[in-house]
Structure formats: structure tokens, C-alpha cells
Amino acid sequence: MTDRTRTSPVPARLEWPSPLAFIAYALGIAVLVWSLDGTGWSLSELATGLPALADFFSRAFPPSLERLPSLSTALVETFQMAIAGTTVGALISVPLAIFSARGQLGTRWINTLARGTVAVFRTVPDLVWALIFVIAVGLGPFAGTLAIAVDTAGFCGRFFAEAMEDVDKGPAEALQAQGVRRIDTIFCAVIPAASPAFITTTLFALEKAVRSSVVLGLVGAGGIGLELKVAMDMFDYPTAATIILLIFGLVVIIEQAGNYTRKRVLDGH
Amino acid sequence: MTVAAVRLAEFEPVAPRTVDLAVDGLAACYAKRDPVFSGVSFTVGRGEAVALVGANGAGKSTLLKCLMGFVSPADGKVSIFGRDLSSLKSGELRQLRSGVGFVAQKHNLVPRLTALSNVVHGMLATSSGPRNWLQALAPAESRRCALAALDRVGLADFALRRVDSLSGGQSQRVAIARALVAEPRLVLADEPAASLDPTAGEEVMEVFARVVRDTGATLIFTTHNLGHALAHAERIVGLRGGKLALDAHTRGMVAARLRGLYD
Ligand SMILES: Nc1ncnc2c1ncn2[C@@H]1O[C@H](COP(=O)(O)OP(=O)(O)OP(=O)(O)O)[C@@H](O)[C@H]1O
Numbered sequence: 001m002t003d004r005t006r007t008s009p010v011p012a013r014l015e016w017p018s019p020l021a022f023i024a025y026a027l028g029i030a031v032l033v034w035s036l037d038g039t040g041w042s043l044s045e046l047a048t049g050l051p052a053l054a055d056f057f058s059r060a061f062p063p064s065l066e067r068l069p070s071l072s073t074a075l076v077e078t079f080q081m082a083i084a085g086t087t088v089g090a091l092i093s094v095p096l097a098i099f100s101a102r103g104q105l106g107t108r109w110i111n112t113l114a115r116g117t118v119a120v121f122r123t124v125p126d127l128v129w130a131l132i133f134v135i136a137v138g139l140g141p142f143a144g145t146l147a148i149a150v151d152t153a154g155f156c157g158r159f160f161a162e163a164m165e166d167v168d169k170g171p172a173e174a175l176q177a178q179g180v181r182r183i184d185t186i187f188c189a190v191i192p193a194a195s196p197a198f199i200t201t202t203l204f205a206l207e208k209a210v211r212s213s214v215v216l217g218l219v220g221a222g223g224i225g226l227e228l229k230v231a232m233d234m235f236d237y238p239t240a241a242t243i244i245l246l247i248f249g250l251v252v253i254i255e256q257a258g259n260y261t262r263k264r265v266l267d268g269h
Numbered sequence: 270m271t272v273a274a275v276r277l278a279e280f281e282p283v284a285p286r287t288v289d290l291a292v293d294g295l296a297a298c299y300a301k302r303d304p305v306f307s308g309v310s311f312t313v314g315r316g317e318a319v320a321l322v323g324a325n326g327a328g329k330s331t332l333l334k335c336l337m338g339f340v341s342p343a344d345g346k347v348s349i350f351g352r353d354l355s356s357l358k359s360g361e362l363r364q365l366r367s368g369v370g371f372v373a374q375k376h377n378l379v380p381r382l383t384a385l386s387n388v389v390h391g392m393l394a395t396s397s398g399p400r401n402w403l404q405a406l407a408p409a410e411s412r413r414c415a416l417a418a419l420d421r422v423g424l425a426d427f428a429l430r431r432v433d434s435l436s437g438g439q440s441q442r443v444a445i446a447r448a449l450v451a452e453p454r455l456v457l458a459d460e461p462a463a464s465l466d467p468t469a470g471e472e473v474m475e476v477f478a479r480v481v482r483d484t485g486a487t488l489i490f491t492t493h494n495l496g497h498a499l500a501h502a503e504r505i506v507g508l509r510g511g512k513l514a515l516d517a518h519t520r521g522m523v524a525a526r527l528r529g530l531y532d
């Protein structure tokens with residue numbers, strides 16, 4: 001019982017950072033201040049800008065329903081771009097993920113190539129892909145869909161590969177002990193176990209695609225984005241308001257459907 | 270031909286038992302450390318059931334991994350079906366493994382798939398390809414074999430149940446069905462009943478030993494349950510202090526004699 005009294009001293013709640021950590025914190029704060037300054041942050045300008053914003057809203061209200069039919073068509077096109085692009089991209093990402101996941105399949109050379117491809121797909125912004133595909137296949141939704149497909153392949157390729165690396169190795173090893181080929185264990189053991197992650201990742205990719213397909217319209221790659229730009233450029237704020245509300249509705253519906261499906265998948269269905 | 274050779278031939282047993290597994294002077298170690306065991310030699314004949322026992326860390330699992338070619342021996346050699354594992358190319362090793370069934374302590378089933386799909390996977394070693402990835406795509410022959418294997422372990426009614434909804438004992442029986450569906454000549458098991466409660470463990474061991482015996486396959490299993498070892502094996506091989514300390518028939522043996530392995 002005497003041991004109880006000989007406990008070590010109570011540790012301090014906060015430790016002083018090491019000199020190196022202190023420099024890192026200071027540097028971080030300096031970069032933040034520098035960035036705010038460089039982008040011209042000023043509360044007074046924001047305050048004087050607020051009436052202009054109020055003016056925009058008062059002129060945008062009530063939203064104009066005049067062009068609703070043609071706007072709806074453009075919205076549907078946006079949705080189709082997102083669905084088609086995401087599906088194609090997710091399909092392309094499966095082989096990319098298999099070859100880029102550690103310890104699955106292929107020679108080191110193929111693994112490096114696959115990882116490099118995924119990295120390029122992911123790091124080049126979708127807007128840049130859209131500009132490239134507009135040059136390749138011309139203005140219109142096909143260019144946008146291709147841009148979404150490539151962007152999704154990069155996004156899903158990375159997360160699919162991570163999901164495959166994370167699954168329990170036991171089932172695949174047990175089958176390999178019986179002489180089953182790697183390629184078979186990937187499809188019968190690794191991918192089924194990783195499938196919830198595949199599905200939730202694809203749903204996130206779809207939500208991302210809906211938002212980006214709006215932006216892609218701005219560079220002429222199809223969808224409702226172009227309508228929004230035209231309306232804004234022509235000061236047709238009531239129409240712009242309608243477009244914004246339509247986009248908002250679509251994004252909310254997709255996200256809700258995504259949340260619902262994700263929940264069901266994670267609950268084990 | 271010399272006279273001596275003729276004489277020797279006369280002494281050969283009438284029906285020599287085929288040797289399925291021969292371990293000769295085997296030593297294994299992990300990454301430059303002291304060997305886990307060394308100088309281990311024994312043979313196992315066709316249809317024999319052998320229990321491999323020893324204290325925690327004695328090297329039972331390591332020995333099984335050597336038998337499956339997952340751990341390369343530091344010394345000595347392993348022959349399965351008369352073929353030296355170290356002489357095989359990877360394709361040949363896979364070919365050889367397709368004649369081996371394996372059951373681990375963890376059932377290692379693929380979650381989210383049905384029991385039947387998991388058992389169909391056992392056919393992949395002999396018939397590779399997409400059709401045997403899922404029971405729904407599988408050829409009629411695969412499905413029939415898989416269902417028969419499930420039936421032998423008493424789970425035919427659970428064929429379309431997802432394996433993540435099965436109990437531990439049921440899961441382990443599905444794993445046994447998967448290991449046996451392709452009718453392996455040699456079955457290896459690493460503590461197949463260790464994660465189960467005593468009753469379920471007893472049942473699973475019972476079913477396992479019976480099904481293996483029915484197919485005439487050779488069985489090597491590790492266990493800490495000396496009752497299981499004595500009841501289901503004809504022979505016990507014991508590891509202790511990095512050496513083969515025991516290789517004896519179970520007939521007439523009592524558990525108390527094996528206590529020495531754990532001192
Ligand atoms: N992957 C590994 N890397 C390094 N050392 C290992 C590895 N696996 C096992 N060992 C070591 O090898 C020795 C034998 O382990 P092994 O798992 O074969 O024993 P075991 O007889 O199966 O024990 P248990 O009854 O607990 O299952 C142990 O000392 C262990 O620490």
C-alpha cells in the first residue's frame with residue numbers, strides 16, 4: 001500500500017512546444033496573415049458590398065418561371081452528364097485501383113504506371129480536363145461528361161485502391177493457400193469485402209460530379225452552367241435566381257439520395 | 270542384379286502407404302532471428318490424421334506455413350505428394366496447393382457473400398475464372414459440389430445466408446466446406462476449433478475429422494486441446510524448445526503424458 005504514495009509527479013497540462021515546433025506555428029500564422037493580405041481582405045469593403053448584394057436579391061425576386069422548360073432541359077442534361085461521367089469514371093477506376101493498390105496484382109512497373117495515371121487524373125482540375133476535351137470533341141455535354149469521367153477515375157481510383165489495401169487479408173490468403181490465383185482472390189475476396197467503400201466513394205463522386213458539371217457549363221462543356229453565365233452577363237437576375245434554385249434542388253436531392261443509400265450500405269445491406 | 274537387392278525387395282511391405290508429406294531436417298526462422306525450430310523430420314502417410322501440438326510460440330503455425338510454402342525453410346526440406354517444395358516454380362506451387370485444403374483459427378470467409386458463394390470459391394483453384402466468383406454465376410457442377418459440401422457439414426439450409434449473419438461455429442463449418450469442396454488430398458488446419466466455445470468446438474472438430482476421414486484425405490491439424498488431439502488423430506507430433514519432442518501413436522495414450530510438452 002505504501003506504493004500508492006510514491007506515484008510519479010502529475011504531468012503539466014500543456015507542454016511548451018519545442019523551438020522547432022514554435023517556429024512552425026509562427027510560420028503558419030505568418031502565411032495565413034500574408035494570404036489574407038494578398039487577397040485584399042477588408043471588412044469595410046465587404047460592408048459596402050452588402051447593399052449591392054441586397055440589390056441583386058431584390059432584383060432577382062421573384063424568380064422568373066418564363067424559361068423554365070428550356071432550363072429544365074439544361075438541368076436534366078447536367079444530371080445526365082453527372083450520371084454518365086461518374087459511372088464511366090468509376091468503371092475505369094476499378095482496373096486502375098487493382099493495379100495501383102499495394103500487394104495485389106501486376107509487376108512493379110505496371111503498379112507505378114497505374115499510380116501515376118491515377119495521380120495525373122486526380123491532380124489536374126476538372127475544369128482543365130473540360131477545356132482539353134472541348135478542344136478534342138467540341139463544345140457540348142460530351143466534353144463535360146468526359147471531363148467528369150476522368151476526374152472521377154482519379155478520385156475513385158485512389159480511394160478504391162485504399163479500400164482494397166485496407167480489407168482483411170485473411171480470406172484472400174486462405175484461398176491462396178489452396179492454390180487460388182491472385183486475380184481470382186481479388187475479384188472473389190478483396191472486392192466484395194471492399195464493396196461498401198466502393199459504393200460510398202462512388203456516391204461522393206456523383207455528388208462532386210453534379211456540382212462540377214454546373215461549373216463545366218461555364219466553359220461550354222454542356223449543362224446548365226452556360227445558362228447561368230448568360231443570365232448573369234445579361235443582368236437577367238430573375239432567370240439566374242431560377243437557375244440557382246434548380247441547381248440547389250438537384251444537389252440536395254442527389255445528396256439526400258446518396259446519404260440514404262450510404263446509410264443502407266453501411267448498415268450492411 | 271545383385272543378390273542383396275533381391276533380398277531387400279522381399280522385405281518391402283506388401284502395400285506401402287503412399288507418403289503424402291515428408292519433412293526432413295526442417296528449420297525455420299524469421300528475419301535473421303534464432304530459428305523457431307530446427308532438425309524437424311517426420312512423414313505422414315496417405316489418409317493419416319496427425320495432431321501437431323506444442324506450447325504457445327512453439328512454432329506450430331510456422332511449421333504449417335512451411336508446409337504451405339508461405340515460409341521458406343532456413344534448412345532442410347518439405348515434400349508434398351513427393352515433390353520438393355523448394356524446387357517448384359510459382360505456377361507449379363499453385364498447382365500443388367490446389368490439392369491442399371486449409372482451415373485456420375479464423376474462418377476467413379468473405380463477408381457480405383453467401384455461404385454458398387464462399388464454398389464455391391473453393392473450386393477456383395481447379396477452375397479459375399469469373400464464373401466461380403459468385404454462386405449466382407457458377408456452373409451447375411460447382412453449385413452442386415458446393416451444396417453437397419455444405420450438406421456434409423450440416424449447413425445445406427444455410428446456403429443462401431450471408432456469412433456475416435452466421436455464428437462462429439457455423440462460419441467455421443462453412444470454412445471447412447470451402448476447404449474440402451475441391452476434394453483435396455491433404456488438409457491442413459491451424460487450431461480449427463480454438464475460437465469456438467467448448468460445445469461448438471467439439472461439434473466442429475467432430476464434423477471436420479469425420480468429413481476428412483470420409484474423403485480419405487490426409488489431415489494435419491494443430492490444437493491446444495489434447496482431448497481433440499487424442500480423439501481425432503491417429504498420431505501426435507509435438508514441438509518443444511525448437512525440436513521435435515514427440516511423434517507417437519495416440520492409441521492407448523493419455524493426456525497426462527503430454528503435459529511435459531508444456532513445461
Ligand atoms: N510473422 C512473424 N514474424 C516474426 N516472428 C514470428 C512471426 N510469426 C511467428 N513468429 C515467432 O515465431 C515463433 C513461433 O510462432 P508460431 O506462431 O509458429 O507459434 P505457435 O506454436 O503457432 O503458437 P500458438 O500456439 O500461440 O499459435 C514465436 O516466437 C513468434 O514470435
Ligand SMILES: [Mg+2]
Nearest residue numbers: 329330331459
Ligand atoms: Mg499458432
